[in-house]
Every structure is written in structure tokens, then in C-alpha cells.
Amino acid sequence: MAEPTSVDLLIEAGSIITMDPTRRIIRDGAIAVKGDRIVAVDKRNALRDKYKAKRTIDGRSHVVTPGLVNSHIHFYHQMHRGMSPDTFDGNQWSNFVHTKVAPILTAEDEVWAAYIVLLEILKTGTTTYLAAGSYNPDPVLEAIPKVGLRGFEGRRTFDYVHLGHQALAEPTEKCIEENARIMEKYKAGFANNLVRPCVNIVGLGRVTDTLILKSKELADKYGAILNMHQCAFPEEVASIKERTGHTPIEHLDHLGVLGPNVVLVHMVHVTDKEIEILARTGTHVIHNPGTALKIVYGMTKWGKFPEMMKSGVNVGVGTDAGDCANFMDIVRVLYLAATLYKDIRFDPQLMGAEVALEMATIHGARAMGMEKEIGSLEPGKKADIVLFNADTPQWQPLYCEPYNLVYSASGDTADTVIIDGKIVMENREVKTINEREVIEKIKHLAKGVEKRSGVKPPTRWPII
Ligand SMILES: [Zn+2]
Incomplete structure (x- = not known):
């Protein structure tokens, strides 16, 4: 058997909504990523022996979509x-x-x-x-x-x-x-x-x-x-x-x-x-x-x-x-x-x-003029990937992946997000910027906006 190819990331997925030209939905799938690009999208069994990943993300209870x-x-x-x-x-x-x-x-x-x-x-x-x-x-x-x-x-x-x-x-x-x-x-x-x-x-x-x-x-x-x-x-x-x-x-x-x-x-x-x-x-x-x-x-x-x-x-x-x-x-x-x-x-x-x-x-x-780069999960495209957590009430039971995502789920079930091959959010924790700091800063700035604009809350109800 040929030596496995080395990749940076292997994402194991419950289901992958690929958005490829035939719109395949791959159950028990996997995506191999090297650098900022997807190198393979297939059944998990087909990729497991072919690629040796520095890191594997277990998304077996997730529905994976293009970003x-x-x-x-x-x-x-x-x-x-x-x-x-x-x-x-x-x-x-x-x-x-x-x-x-x-x-x-x-x-x-x-x-x-x-x-x-x-x-x-x-x-x-x-x-x-x-x-x-x-x-x-x-x-x-x-x-x-x-x-x-x-x-x-x-x-x-x-x-x-x-x-x-x-x-x-x-x-x-x-x-x-x-x-x-x-x-x-x-x-x-x-x-x-x-x-x-x-x-x-x-x-x-x-x-x-x-x-x-x-x-x-x-x-x-x-x-x-x-x-x-x-x-x-x-x-x-x-x-x-x-x-x-x-x-x-x-x-x-x-x-x-x-x-x-x-x-x-x-x-x-x-x-x-x-x-x-x-x-x-x-x-x-x-x-x-x-x-x-x-x-x-x-x-x-x-x-x-x-x-x-x-x-x-x-x-x-x-x-x-x-x-x-x-x-x-x-x-x-x-x-x-x-x-x-x-x-x-x-x-x-x-x-x-x-x-x-x-x-x-x-x-x-x-x-965006980027149809060759993003928008689907296919080899050669940028690794912009979202893992939605299907182990949640909104996603169960799961018979039809696009229906659960569009009709049943909210975006809040996005669990892990990869952009340009980098993990930007993992298990809902944002890696790039301090979320708590941003929220506190917005609370502070909002007071100034309220004061300088003089705009009162538009609700018809009394605020006491
Ligand atoms: Zn606008």
C-alpha cells in the first residue's frame, strides 16, 4: 500500500453538504486540508488510510457545510x-x-x-x-x-x-x-x-x-x-x-x-x-x-x-x-x-x-468573484468549512441535512469554523479575538452613543 500523504487537518464528519456540482451529501465523510486548501472530500473510510493528518477534528456528530x-x-x-x-x-x-x-x-x-x-x-x-x-x-x-x-x-x-x-x-x-x-x-x-x-x-x-x-x-x-x-x-x-x-x-x-x-x-x-x-x-x-x-x-x-x-x-x-x-x-x-x-x-x-x-x-x-475559490467543499478550493453540531435538539431527528439546517436550526449551532485552513472558532470558542473584551467594550461604547445621540429606546412600554 502507498505511503499516506501528509496533511494538516482531517475533519471527520457525520454528514458533509458539499455543494459540489452534483450537490452530493456525503454521510460518514471526511475532508483533508493542507495549508489553506482542501485536498480531498470523500467517505471517511476512503480517506482514513490515504492521509496522515497532523490534527484530526472529530465531527462525527456534526453536519459540515462550506463556509x-x-x-x-x-x-x-x-x-x-x-x-x-x-x-x-x-x-x-x-x-x-x-x-x-x-x-x-x-x-x-x-x-x-x-x-x-x-x-x-x-x-x-x-x-x-x-x-x-x-x-x-x-x-x-x-x-x-x-x-x-x-x-x-x-x-x-x-x-x-x-x-x-x-x-x-x-x-x-x-x-x-x-x-x-x-x-x-x-x-x-x-x-x-x-x-x-x-x-x-x-x-x-x-x-x-x-x-x-x-x-x-x-x-x-x-x-x-x-x-x-x-x-x-x-x-x-x-x-x-x-x-x-x-x-x-x-x-x-x-x-x-x-x-x-x-x-x-x-x-x-x-x-x-x-x-x-x-x-x-x-x-x-x-x-x-x-x-x-x-x-x-x-x-x-x-x-x-x-x-x-x-x-x-x-x-x-x-x-x-x-x-x-x-x-x-x-x-x-x-x-x-x-x-x-x-x-x-x-x-x-x-x-x-x-x-x-x-x-x-x-x-x-x-x-464575490470567488466561485473557483469558495462556496463548495471540493479539492483545490479554499478550506472555508463550518461544522454544525447535530447533537442538539434543533438538529434531531436528522433525516434530511438541508432541511434541518434551513428550516429547523439557527446559526448558533455552528460549533467549529475553519477559514483559509485556520481554525477560527472551535467548540464555539473564538480563537482570534477576545470575545469577552469585545462585548464589554461595546457595552461601554453604547453608553456614549446613547448620550451623544440623545435617542431614547423606541419601545412603547415604560422602562423603569
Ligand atoms: Zn445595506
């Missing part, structure tokens, strides 16, 4: 989670947040908000994120690699004011220059390219055509993602139509800025013609059902996500900001993505657990 991709998060909004009344629609929410809270947040607030977001998403199974832009991009980009998640972040930029608040809008030239500075300064990325800069503009009709064009140019120059919100609420679409004479996606198409490095977030109010444009240009869409439901985007009335996917548009999922949906657990989003359109269209054939899981794995990977 989940949360394609839309915000860091700074986490510092005011729970401050905006749940009686606001999207526009009211945005005006409240950007006039009352965002302007008083400090760089320190934002850095620690980033840590607490990253802890929350890590502890619920996310390994890769796309963040929507920072007010303090230098300290934030320099801080976040420490947590060990794979991700993208850039500068939050907008230069055109309509529909209310003007807080933190900047001249077009400054937006362009600052985004260019960030891309140049951080183009090499951080930590084995784990964290990379991207070009973030707010979108939502809050950006001039010049800024959109220059941002796309910049993203193309650096091979980066151009990320923006779009088509979230009817007033935004009406305003863009009034200004340009076209619907938002038609307008972006006329500008020539759509394409496979463009990620559009929300996308609730789109026409069939716009769906064709998205499919033709290979532009990605991120579905954030949690936000749409809580701050009333009209998704259950107007959203066309199943139709987009049927037309070949790549759709990923995100949790969005801490004060929109108010949770960062991507597994809760999977439940919404799987179920909502069954009822909305009165058609049980729509969406479902497998489709939802694809959105948080391979579709998310494609939206």
Missing part, C-alpha cells in the same frame, strides 16, 4: 441596533439613522462595531462577507483582518441628495479621490488576501452619474467589486425615473456600468425588462429578506427573486445592517429565502431549502 457567504452587512449600523423605531419604513429609517446616529459615531465605535458584527456572523456560520462601506475605512480595514474572516470592505460614499437626509453627503470629487486612495493603499489586501478593499457607493439614487461611472472605472482597474444598494423602495425608483427618464437598471445599463463585478443589493422594485438586463450583463443581486420585511420595502408584494433566478440572474443573500433586520444570523435569512415565495406565489415548488443554501454558498461565492 456561508453573507453578501451584505454594515459595520457602523451595529452601534445603533435597536435605536430606530420599528414603525419606520425604509425612507424614514434612513433619515432617522443618518441624521440622528451615524454622524455622531466615532472611528472607535465603528472599529468595535465591526468586531461585534464579525463575531456574530462567525458564530452563526458565515465565513465570507461583503460589507457596504465604512465612514472610517482606514482604521476599519486595518482592524478587521484580525478576526480571521474572509471579506470585502471599502469607503461609504454618496454625493447626491434626494429623498430627505443630507447627512454625510460629500462632493463628487472627494468621493472619487477617497475611493481611489483606499483602493491604491490597500490593493495588496490583508492576511493572505483574506480581506480586500472594494468600491462602495450608497446607490439608491444618492449617487451622481459621474460618481457611478468613476466608481466602475476604479473597480475595473483594481479587479474589485463595485457594491451598491438599488431599487429598495418605490420613492427611490420614482426619483431616478424622474431624473433620468429611465428605470434604475435601464439607466445603469445606459451608463454601461453593469457587469460581473457589480453587486446590487435589495433589488425589490424591478421590471421584467430590468431582469433581462441583469441576466445579460451578469450583474449580481443580493436578497435581504430580513430588512425588506422589517422596514417595509414591499418585497412580498413586488419582489421578483424567483423570476430573477429563473432568468439566470445570480442571487445571493445578506442579513444587512444591525438596525434594519436587526439580526446577523445568515441561517435565519435562509429560512426566509426558502419559505417566503412559496406563500407569496402560492406555489410550494418555489425556492426551498436547497435553493436557499445555494444562495448562501455558490451564488454568494460567484457574487
Whole structure:
């Protein structure tokens, strides 16, 4: 018999949801990892004699999945989670947040908000994120690699004011220059390219055509993602139509800025013609059902996500900001993505657990431009791996792995997480950053945010 090949890590698994091209679920499986890459995924018996591992993780009572991709998060909004009344629609929410809270947040607030977001998403199974832009991009980009998640972040930029608040809008030239500075300064990325800069503009009709064009140019120059919100609420679409004479996606198409490095977030109010444009240009869409439901985007009335996917548009999922949906657990989003359109269209054939899981794995990977690197458990791909503890009430009985994960479990059953071949969390203990210290710091900073903003808890009930 041939000598066993030496590897760094062997993960023994109860079940592996591989998300490979045939979507195999391997029971009694194992994954061999060398450095930052997966070298083999197979039945446990087949790998046991072939590989000699420096370390073996016993995941025989676990369901193992690729690291989940949360394609839309915000860091700074986490510092005011729970401050905006749940009686606001999207526009009211945005005006409240950007006039009352965002302007008083400090760089320190934002850095620690980033840590607490990253802890929350890590502890619920996310390994890769796309963040929507920072007010303090230098300290934030320099801080976040420490947590060990794979991700993208850039500068939050907008230069055109309509529909209310003007807080933190900047001249077009400054937006362009600052985004260019960030891309140049951080183009090499951080930590084995784990964290990379991207070009973030707010979108939502809050950006001039010049800024959109220059941002796309910049993203193309650096091979980066151009990320923006779009088509979230009817007033935004009406305003863009009034200004340009076209619907938002038609307008972006006329500008020539759509394409496979463009990620559009929300996308609730789109026409069939716009769906064709998205499919033709290979532009990605991120579905954030949690936000749409809580701050009333009209998704259950107007959203066309199943139709987009049927037309070949790549759709990923995100949790969005801490004060929109108010949770960062991507597994809760999977439940919404799987179920909502069954009822909305009165058609049980729509969406479902497998489709939802694809959105948080391979579709998310494609939206990040990383479909060859992440999104499935296959030899040659990055070792981004989550072990969910199936020895828990939520996971029992276990007949159908994708159903338990999407319909029954919460992300809190994520037990051990490996990113880029490194164990970032083991048995729920985070290895890279001191979780206790982050929580204590957030408690302290929250007092300052409360005092400086003057915002009172929005509950209708008395707090004594
Ligand atoms: Zn957002």
C-alpha cells in the first residue's frame, strides 16, 4: 500500500453538504486540508488510510457545510441596533439613522462595531462577507483582518441628495479621490488576501452619474467589486425615473456600468425588462429578506427573486445592517429565502431549502468573484468549512441535512469554523479575538452613543 500523504487537518464528519456540482451529501465523510486548501472530500473510510493528518477534528456528530457567504452587512449600523423605531419604513429609517446616529459615531465605535458584527456572523456560520462601506475605512480595514474572516470592505460614499437626509453627503470629487486612495493603499489586501478593499457607493439614487461611472472605472482597474444598494423602495425608483427618464437598471445599463463585478443589493422594485438586463450583463443581486420585511420595502408584494433566478440572474443573500433586520444570523435569512415565495406565489415548488443554501454558498461565492475559490467543499478550493453540531435538539431527528439546517436550526449551532485552513472558532470558542473584551467594550461604547445621540429606546412600554 502507498505511503499516506501528509496533511494538516482531517475533519471527520457525520454528514458533509458539499455543494459540489452534483450537490452530493456525503454521510460518514471526511475532508483533508493542507495549508489553506482542501485536498480531498470523500467517505471517511476512503480517506482514513490515504492521509496522515497532523490534527484530526472529530465531527462525527456534526453536519459540515462550506463556509456561508453573507453578501451584505454594515459595520457602523451595529452601534445603533435597536435605536430606530420599528414603525419606520425604509425612507424614514434612513433619515432617522443618518441624521440622528451615524454622524455622531466615532472611528472607535465603528472599529468595535465591526468586531461585534464579525463575531456574530462567525458564530452563526458565515465565513465570507461583503460589507457596504465604512465612514472610517482606514482604521476599519486595518482592524478587521484580525478576526480571521474572509471579506470585502471599502469607503461609504454618496454625493447626491434626494429623498430627505443630507447627512454625510460629500462632493463628487472627494468621493472619487477617497475611493481611489483606499483602493491604491490597500490593493495588496490583508492576511493572505483574506480581506480586500472594494468600491462602495450608497446607490439608491444618492449617487451622481459621474460618481457611478468613476466608481466602475476604479473597480475595473483594481479587479474589485463595485457594491451598491438599488431599487429598495418605490420613492427611490420614482426619483431616478424622474431624473433620468429611465428605470434604475435601464439607466445603469445606459451608463454601461453593469457587469460581473457589480453587486446590487435589495433589488425589490424591478421590471421584467430590468431582469433581462441583469441576466445579460451578469450583474449580481443580493436578497435581504430580513430588512425588506422589517422596514417595509414591499418585497412580498413586488419582489421578483424567483423570476430573477429563473432568468439566470445570480442571487445571493445578506442579513444587512444591525438596525434594519436587526439580526446577523445568515441561517435565519435562509429560512426566509426558502419559505417566503412559496406563500407569496402560492406555489410550494418555489425556492426551498436547497435553493436557499445555494444562495448562501455558490451564488454568494460567484457574487464575490470567488466561485473557483469558495462556496463548495471540493479539492483545490479554499478550506472555508463550518461544522454544525447535530447533537442538539434543533438538529434531531436528522433525516434530511438541508432541511434541518434551513428550516429547523439557527446559526448558533455552528460549533467549529475553519477559514483559509485556520481554525477560527472551535467548540464555539473564538480563537482570534477576545470575545469577552469585545462585548464589554461595546457595552461601554453604547453608553456614549446613547448620550451623544440623545435617542431614547423606541419601545412603547415604560422602562423603569
Ligand atoms: Zn445595506
